[in-house]
Amino acid sequence: MPAVPYQELKPPQRVLLGPGPSNVHPRVQQAMAAPLLGHLDPYFLTVMDDIMSLLRYLFQTSNQLTFPISATGSAGMEAGLCNFLEPGDVALIGVNGYFGERLVTVAQRCGAEVIRLDAEWGHIVEAEAIEDAFKKQRKVKLLALVHAETSTGVLQPLIEASRLARQHGALLLVDAVTSLGGHELAIDDWGIDICYSGSQKCISCPPGLSPITVNQKAMDTLKKRTSPIASFYLDLSLLAKYWIAEGGRVYHHTAPACLFYAFHEALALIAEEGLKARIQRHARYGAALQAGLEAMGLTLHAQPGHRLNTLTTVRIPDGVDDARIRQRLLSDYSIEIGGGLGTLKGKVWRIGLMGYSSSEQNVLLVLSALEKLLAEEGYRTKTGAGVGAAVRSLRS
Amino acid sequence: MPAVPYQELKPPQRVLLGPGPSNVHPRVQQAMAAPLLGHLDPYFLTVMDDIMSLLRYLFQTSNQLTFPISATGSAGMEAGLCNFLEPGDVALIGVNGYFGERLVTVAQRCGAEVIRLDAEWGHIVEAEAIEDAFKKQRKVKLLALVHAETSTGVLQPLIEASRLARQHGALLLVDAVTSLGGHELAIDDWGIDICYSGSQKCISCPPGLSPITVNQKAMDTLKKRTSPIASFYLDLSLLAKYWIAEGGRVYHHTAPACLFYAFHEALALIAEEGLKARIQRHARYGAALQAGLEAMGLTLHAQPGHRLNTLTTVRIPDGVDDARIRQRLLSDYSIEIGGGLGTLKGKVWRIGLMGYSSSEQNVLLVLSALEKLLAEEGYRTKTGAGVGAAVRSLRS
Numbered sequence: 060m061p062a063v064p065y066q067e068l069k070p071p072q073r074v075l076l077g078p079g080p081s082n083v084h085p086r087v088q089q090a091m092a093a094p095l096l097g098h099l100d101p102y103f104l105t106v107m108d109d110i111m112s113l114l115r116y117l118f119q120t121s122n123q124l125t126f127p128i129s130a131t132g133s134a135g136m137e138a139g140l141c142n143f144l145e146p147g148d149v150a151l152i153g154v155n156g157y158f159g160e161r162l163v164t165v166a167q168r169c170g171a172e173v174i175r176l177d178a179e180w181g182h183i184v185e186a187e188a189i190e191d192a193f194k195k196q197r198k199v200k201l202l203a204l205v206h207a208e209t210s211t212g213v214l215q216p217l218i219e220a221s222r223l224a225r226q227h228g229a230l231l232l233v234d235a236v237t238s239l240g241g242h243e244l245a246i247d248d249w250g251i252d253i254c255y256s257g258s259q260k261c262i263s264c265p266p267g268l269s270p271i272t273v274n275q276k277a278m279d280t281l282k283k284r285t286s287p288i289a290s291f292y293l294d295l296s297l298l299a300k301y302w303i304a305e306g307g308r309v310y311h312h313t314a315p316a317c318l319f320y321a322f323h324e325a326l327a328l329i330a331e332e333g334l335k336a337r338i339q340r341h342a343r344y345g346a347a348l349q350a351g352l353e354a355m356g357l358t359l360h361a362q363p364g365h366r367l368n369t370l371t372t373v374r375i376p377d378g379v380d381d382a383r384i385r386q387r388l389l390s391d392y393s394i395e396i397g398g399g400l401g402t403l404k405g406k407v408w409r410i411g412l413m414g415y416s417s418s419e420q421n422v423l424l425v426l427s428a429l430e431k432l433l434a435e436e437g438y439r440t441k442t443g444a445g446v447g448a449a450v451r452s453l454r455s
Numbered sequence: 456m457p458a459v460p461y462q463e464l465k466p467p468q469r470v471l472l473g474p475g476p477s478n479v480h481p482r483v484q485q486a487m488a489a490p491l492l493g494h495l496d497p498y499f500l501t502v503m504d505d506i507m508s509l510l511r512y513l514f515q516t517s518n519q520l521t522f523p524i525s526a527t528g529s530a531g532m533e534a535g536l537c538n539f540l541e542p543g544d545v546a547l548i549g550v551n552g553y554f555g556e557r558l559v560t561v562a563q564r565c566g567a568e569v570i571r572l573d574a575e576w577g578h579i580v581e582a583e584a585i586e587d588a589f590k591k592q593r594k595v596k597l598l599a600l601v602h603a604e605t606s607t608g609v610l611q612p613l614i615e616a617s618r619l620a621r622q623h624g625a626l627l628l629v630d631a632v633t634s635l636g637g638h639e640l641a642i643d644d645w646g647i648d649i650c651y652s653g654s655q656k657c658i659s660c661p662p663g664l665s666p667i668t669v670n671q672k673a674m675d676t677l678k679k680r681t682s683p684i685a686s687f688y689l690d691l692s693l694l695a696k697y698w699i700a701e702g703g704r705v706y707h708h709t710a711p712a713c714l715f716y717a718f719h720e721a722l723a724l725i726a727e728e729g730l731k732a733r734i735q736r737h738a739r740y741g742a743a744l745q746a747g748l749e750a751m752g753l754t755l756h757a758q759p760g761h762r763l764n765t766l767t768t769v770r771i772p773d774g775v776d777d778a779r780i781r782q783r784l785l786s787d788y789s790i791e792i793g794g795g796l797g798t799l800k801g802k803v804w805r806i807g808l809m810g811y812s813s814s815e816q817n818v819l820l821v822l823s824a825l826e827k828l829l830a831e832e833g834y835r836t837k838t839g840a841g842v843g844a845a846v847r848s849l850r851s
Contacts, residue, residue: 061726063512065505068719070498072490079709083491091487091713094468095479095661097791102466109461116459129663130526133708134688141685165687259709265491267525267663267711289537289685291561292530310796312529313475313655315663317487318714323464330457395493400706 073389074416076425077397078209078370078409079237080259080266081416083325087264090324091317098314106323107302107314113326117239117262117334118254118272120246126302127268127322128293129315132236132257135269137165138293139232139255140203143277145286146170148200151192151229153184157210157401158234162203169289174199180402181211181372182362186219193227200280201230207238210400212361212372212409214242221250230277236260239270240329241341241369241413252277258318261341261369263414264325267318271295325414341368344417347449348410351426354448355433355440360407369417372399372407379436381405384429392428422449469785470812472821473793474605474766474805475633476655476662477812479721483660486720487713494710502719503698503710509722513635513658513730514650514668516642522698523664523718524689525711528632528653531665533561534689535628535651536599539673541682542566544596547588547625549580553606553797554630558599565685570595576798577607577768578758582615589623596676597626603634606796608757608768608805610638617646626673632656635666636725637737637765637809648673654714657737657765659810660721663714667691721810737764740813743848744806747822750844751829751836756803765813768795768803775832777801780825788824818845 075082096103107126115125128135140162144150150171152162155178166173176192178184184204193199202224204215217233224231232253238244239254241261246254253273259266273295281296288294292312301311329337345368349359352373360372375381381398385408388394397409410425412418426445433440471478492499503522511521524531536558540546546567548558551574562569572588574580580600589595598620600611613629620627628649634640635650637657642650649669655662669691677692684690688708697707725733741764745755748769756768771777777794781804784790793805806821808814822841829836 061723062729063508063726065509065719065723065726066501068486068489068502068716068723070490070492070502070716073492073496075491075493077493077495080491080493080712088488088491090464092484093464094466095471095476095484096466096469097471097473097476098662099473100469100785100791105462106464106466112459113461130530130688131708131711134526137686137688161687168683168685168687257709265711265713266494266709267714287564289564290533291557291564292526292533293688312527313653313662315527315661315711315714316476317661317717318663318711320464320466321713323461327457327461327464330459330461333458389496395496 071393074394074421074424076411076416076421077395078411079257079413081263081411081413083263083265084328084415086328087321087324090320091265093320096316098316103316106319110319110323110326111302113330114270117326117329118246119244119248120272122246122272122274123303124278124295124299125272127258127270129312130269131266132255132269134293135255135257135271136162136234137290138271138295139253140165141169141290141293142281142288142295143201143230143253144169144171145284147172149174149196149198151176151196151199151202153178153204153215155182155184155211155213156180156205156208158205158208160401162205162234181213181360183213183215183365186223189220189223193223199227199229201232203232205234206244207235207242207367207369209237209370210403212367212370214365214367217249217251225250230280237367237369240337242367243338246272258322261413262325262329264322265318267315268322341412341417343453344412344419344422345369345371347422347452348412348426350452351422351445351449355430355445369413370409370411372409374407376438379433379438384432384436387432388428394425394428396425419453467789470790470817470820472807472812472817473791474807475653475809477659477807477809479659479661480724480811482724483717483720486716487661489716492712494712499712502715506715506719506722507698509726510666513722513725514642515640515644516668518642518668518670519699520674520691520695521668523654523666525708526665527662528651528665530689531651531653531667532558532630533686534667534691535649536561537565537686537689538677538684538691539597539626539649540565540567541680543568545570545592545594547572547592547595547598549574549600549611551578551580551607551609552576552601552604554601554604556797558601558630562599577609577756579609579611579761582619585616585619589619595623595625597628599628601630602640603631603638603763603765605633605766606799608763608766610761610763613645613647621646626676633763633765636733638763639734642668654718657809658721658725660718661714663711664718737808737813739849740808740815740818741765741767743818743845744808744822746848747818747841747845751826751841765809766805766807768805770803772834775829775834780828780832783828784824790821790824792821815849
């Protein structure tokens with residue numbers, strides 16, 4: 060008889076179509092259970108080297124400093140800001156969703172003066188607004204934008220923003236949590252100085268790691284700091300000494316080995332599929348889902364022309380019970396989708412098709428299940444309209 | 456042909472007898488590969504509740520705020536300090552090893568004024584020194600001590616320190632990374648206000664989580680802060696809203712679900728074994744190892760009477776090549792032990808017997824292997840002396 064009551068661990072099998080985590084490939088799941096190694100084991104160091112190479116390919120960068128932070132995406136955001144912002148620095152931050160708001164919070168905790176670039180939740184931050192802000196403000200150190208707003212389903216254009224940042228001598232930081240591995244993103248070609256993501260979205264590794272890449276220009280800025288970085292755990296100059304073998308690795312923290320195994324395997328799967336093919340896959344199934352939802356008479360929330368392929372926000376029809384539909388998707392079909400976050404709570408659903416979850420089967424499954432449950436809630440649409448439109452989209 | 460070269464993931468099976476990670480039980484390894492769930496899945500929330508109950512048992516506390524931080528032990532240390540120290544606060548820190556030094560670094564990054572309580576690496580911090588420091592300093596906000604110094608093998612007494620902290624109105628923070636689950640530690644009975652550990656040592660879960668417990672007195676101090684906490688990721692008031700169900704959970708970060716599964720299973724194994732039996736097991740095998748090493752004519756580094764059962768530091772005999780012995784333990788026997796850290800680099804080996812790794816088989820194995828390799832280096836001892844002494848210790 061154990062000293063404390065607890066249940067036997069028996070998690071159900073879910074189809075993960077929410078805003079993350081996505082389902083993981085069986086090879087990734089198996090990798091987690093590979094024999095545990097110490098973080099200084101010679102074999103483990105080769106796993107770290109592989110991870111860096113594979114991650115440079117995924118980020119489309121030659122940045123030396125490209126590795127996962129040993130914590131989830133929110134820690135990646137914090138690392139991306141706290142290393143480069145000192146008290147009193149000015150940060151220009153695009154705020155068109157929940158994660159833009161979080162960038163503001165985190166930057167303020169670094170002591171930065173934040174200039175908000177607000178846009179409607181569901182719209183992009185326009186280049187003109189960025190340009191105006193740069194003109195009004197004498198010295199901006201960093202411009203931060205969310206590439207894929209997980210709360211709204213919007214894809215933020217970055218190329219013009221990057222030109223503006225360079226022109227005004229600011230660093231460009233990009234949150235790519237829901238885009239890396241699912242949407243085109245070219246760190247070097249697009250002139251992005253700092254970029255982070257999460258392991259559990261389009262990479263389809265379990266949550267717990269936050270890949271980050273930082274170029275030399277940003278590292279030079281870091282070196283010129285006059286105040287210490289508040290965080291030891293997220294100090295990129297210390298992490299670089301741990302990750303980059305030149306001159307011998309310096310111990311920093313005990314790496315989460317099993318997550319590194321899973322991450323290695325998930326990145327290997329991306330290299331095998333090919334980044335271009337993977338992005339096309341996300342585009343294909345994202346479009347099919349959106350065609351299906353619209354054919355069911357539902358309204359997509361994000362601005363047309365700037366919709367994510369990886370995560371779709373759809374408005375909840377009047378009279379339909381948000382929580383009940385999501386609960387029944389879970390209980391009747393074992394499908395997870397997401398509810399709205401922040402100001403969109405109760406107004407939208409968020410349907411993710413990310414990484415291993417982005418498949419034809421899942422498009423057809425979620426459209427069919429949603430149609431049936433909506434009908435039971437009294438929302439009528441032509442039977443099979445959603446699936447029909449999705450199939451037509453896939454054929455074209 | 457994949458886009459980037461990488462190796463197939465095939466980590467070797469190791470006997471992990473270093474300073475952590477320790478080997479994990481097969482049930483823990485299997486738990487990692489259980490079906491992934493979203494962090495808001497109703498089943499996952501029950502896993503979190505179980506983890507909190509099991510962790511309260513392990514910490515011997517009724518503190519509500521008792522959960523794992525979603526990052527490794529170093530982040531636990533940072534969370535333990537950054538929530539309670541504001542710029543200008545005075546922290547009294549015991550420094551008798553590498554992790555005491557790290558406490559100083561992290562506290563200074565919080566803007567605290569640090570008073571060091573230095574002691575020799577291998578000795579405890581004496582209660583008299585703590586008392587003197589309290590008397591000299593008008594206002595100490597926090598006293599920090601390392602319960603089990605992983606770099607020196609020393610077990611720090613805490614009960615008198617706790618009385619002194621209370622008497623002088625300071626919070627007591629304890630680093631229990633290498634003691635929790637292996638040595639006696641009673642948070643409530645001993646009057647410890649803040650305590651953190653790591654998942655990968657005596658708990659025998661893979662690395663990546665840092666359990667922490669904080670009492671009401673410490674949380675009241677947190678609430679009285681006048682400056683914001685620099686870290687969003689480690690902000691305990693936000694984490695409490697995520698973990699504690701009262702009033703509904705508030706999203707903070709995407710929990711590393713697979714690590715939570717492993718942690719659940721590792722904590723369940725502790726509850727099944729019983730904490731008292733587990734601590735006795737660590738004492739039994741730690742004593743046998745130490746008897747064996749001394750019988751081989753080797754010198755234990757840590758102060759007698761204050762030696763850890765979970766991690767033993769032994770001096771490297773003159774003329775013996777540190778790196779070669781460790782490399783051959785790895786290549787010939789697949790055994791990992793640790794080298795010295797900081798000022799003890801090249802001077803000691805660190806042999807861990809933690810969690811699942813703390814077994815009779817491992818004691819006999821590491822003593823036999825070490826005897827053979829030392830003999831090949833020209834260090835002679837009576838054949839079988841180490842194993843013989845260990846067996847006698849186990850019989851007694």
